[in-house]
Amino acid sequence: MVAVMEGPAAAPEAVSAAARDDLRERSRRFRAVATVDAAPWSLGADPAWLAELTRYWAEEYDGSRHEQELRSRPWALVDGDVPVRLIHHRVGADAPTALLLHGWPDSVLRFDRVVPLLADCNLIIPALPGFPFAAPVRGGGMPAREIGAAVGSAVAALGYRDYAVSAGDVGTDVAEGLLEAHPGTVSALHFTDISQYHFLHGLPTDLTEEEQRYVEHGRAWQAAEGGYMHEQGTKPATIATALGDSPAGLAAWIGEKLRSWTDCDGDLGTVFSRDEAVRWIEAYWHTGSIGTSFTPYAVASPKPEGRVEVPTVFTVFPRDLVNAPRSFAERIFDVREFRTLDRGGHFAAWEQPHDYAEGVRAALALR
Numbered sequence: 001m002v003a004v005m006e007g008p009a010a011a012p013e014a015v016s017a018a019a020r021d022d023l024r025e026r027s028r029r030f031r032a033v034a035t036v037d038a039a040p041w042s043l044g045a046d047p048a049w050l051a052e053l054t055r056y057w058a059e060e061y062d063g064s065r066h067e068q069e070l071r072s073r074p075w076a077l078v079d080g081d082v083p084v085r086l087i088h089h090r091v092g093a094d095a096p097t098a099l100l101l102h103g104w105p106d107s108v109l110r111f112d113r114v115v116p117l118l119a120d121c122n123l124i125i126p127a128l129p130g131f132p133f134a135a136p137v138r139g140g141g142m143p144a145r146e147i148g149a150a151v152g153s154a155v156a157a158l159g160y161r162d163y164a165v166s167a168g169d170v171g172t173d174v175a176e177g178l179l180e181a182h183p184g185t186v187s188a189l190h191f192t193d194i195s196q197y198h199f200l201h202g203l204p205t206d207l208t209e210e211e212q213r214y215v216e217h218g219r220a221w222q223a224a225e226g227g228y229m230h231e232q233g234t235k236p237a238t239i240a241t242a243l244g245d246s247p248a249g250l251a252a253w254i255g256e257k258l259r260s261w262t263d264c265d266g267d268l269g270t271v272f273s274r275d276e277a278v279r280w281i282e283a284y285w286h287t288g289s290i291g292t293s294f295t296p297y298a299v300a301s302p303k304p305e306g307r308v309e310v311p312t313v314f315t316v317f318p319r320d321l322v323n324a325p326r327s328f329a330e331r332i333f334d335v336r337e338f339r340t341l342d343r344g345g346h347f348a349a350w351e352q353p354h355d356y357a358e359g360v361r362a363a364l365a366l367r
Contacts, residue, residue: 002080002157010077010085012133015067015286023247023285027058030248041259041266045252053255053274054248061278063286070133078157082142082150083135086126088158089115096364097122097160098190099151103169104293105254106347107132107283113353118360124158126151128174130292132283141295144170145302148177152185161185164363166356168192168320168348170296180304189312189333190363192348192356194324196222197303198332211328218322225321228257233297240291247285254281261346263319271351311366313337315359317344317352337362 032047040046076088087108098121102110108125109132115123127133129150130141142150151174155163165186167175172195179186199218207215222229231239243250258277259268268277284290312333316323318341326338339359344352 002078002153004157005077005079006075006088008071008075010075011071011073012075012085012127012287014071015063019286020063023063023282024058027054027247030054030058041256045256049268050248050252050255053251053277056274057247057251057278057282061275061282063279063282066275066279076158077135078154079135080150080153080157082129082137082146082153084126084129084150084154085133085135086124086154088125089119089121089123091120091122095120095122096367097124097163098360098364099124099126099155099163099165099186100349100360101126101151101165101167101171101174102128102131103167103171104131104296105257105284106280106350109280109283109350110347111349114349114357114360117353117357121360121364122160122163124155124160124163126154128170130289130295132287132289132293134287134289139295141292143299143301144173144296145177145180147296148174148179149181152178152182156182156185162187162367164188164190164360164367166190166360166363169346173197173296173301176304176308177301179308179310186310188363188366189308189310190359191312191314191333192317192359193320193322194329194332195303196322197300198328199322199324204331208327210325214322214324214328221322225260228253229297232294236291236294236298240294243290244288250285250290251278251281253290254284258347261319261321262351263317263343263345271345271347307331308333310334311336311363313359313363313366314339315348315355315362316340317346317348317355318342319345320348321346336366 073087078084100111129137165175199215243253262271264271312335329335341355349356
């Protein structure tokens with residue numbers, strides 16, 4: 001039997017005063033570590049930036065205020081075989097419905113700037129199991145395929161049978177798992193990227209020149225920038241211990257991605273204020289979820305067989321990690337619209353919310 005709880009009782013657990021004091025004390029004891037002498041950010045997180053962010057986190061950041069706002073959102077907890085906590089903006093039975101799936105290293109916070117732009121829609125924003133604010137699950141985390149099945153069951157428990165799914169990053173893998181486990185429930189898809197699995201495994205033999213360049217670029221990107229993925233996929237327990245015990249280590253690991261994966265021209269402050277950057281990072285700290293968020297990397301999910309015959313809209317942002325051409329996307333999905341934007345990066349819903357919301361609406365129009 002599936003139980004649905006809504007309201008304050010479904011919100012994430014409050015952070016204790018002791019936990020906040022412990023975080024501040026750890027941050028104040030930050031010890032700078034000598035590294036390879038190189039230009040700032042060229043070999044990872046800039047030590048000067050990290051020292052200042054850690055100081056701000058310890059001395060000025062007001063986490064309690066942000067937590068109050070977060071817990072006041074319209075949370076629901078669907079307690080089935082796998083409990084799923086989600087934000088549920090319900091407008092009405094006649095309103096279009098969109099399921100928004102976040103990725104790594106973020107959380108439901110990814111969509112904060114999009115929600116007001118879709119105020120006439122029912123919005124379901126799950127905290128993916130194993131990620132910040134999620135309901136605890138056995139084993140702590142889950143592979144993407146199983147997350148998709150669980151999220152689909154939660155959406156069904158809320159009473160939805162005809163909805164669009166919007167996703168990027170790990171969320172695209174979750175979406176594919178949902179489609180496989182719950183066929184016929186998703187009316188349209190909106191993606192900002194294609195899972196890297198598709199250019200790393202089982203490539204067709206008739207790639208065009210454009211597609212071959214895409215594959216070569218993807219593999220070059222993996223070699224130059226994919227170290228995090230290899231570590232999280234092969235030795236997650238090792239890196240999780242370091243990041244889960246050190247606020248500065250966690251800030252370096254996530255903060256470097258916030259800067260390098262966004263369209264910020266090297267200045268993270270143009271996309272994230274210090275408060276916003278710390279909020280995204282702290283979401284992993286207080287929920288103790290950095291290690292469990294590695295599960296989709298460490299436990300591979302096989303892809304559905306054949307082409308996905310669900311109408312799909314792509315909104316492609318130029319500074320995303322590895323952008324596939326339309327022809328390659330059409331090998332996997334029933335692409336009805338493929339828009340390439342001038343600005344934006346990996347966290348497109350946060351960076352370019354109006355363009356992202358247009359993509360969601362384009363998918364909803366295909367219902």
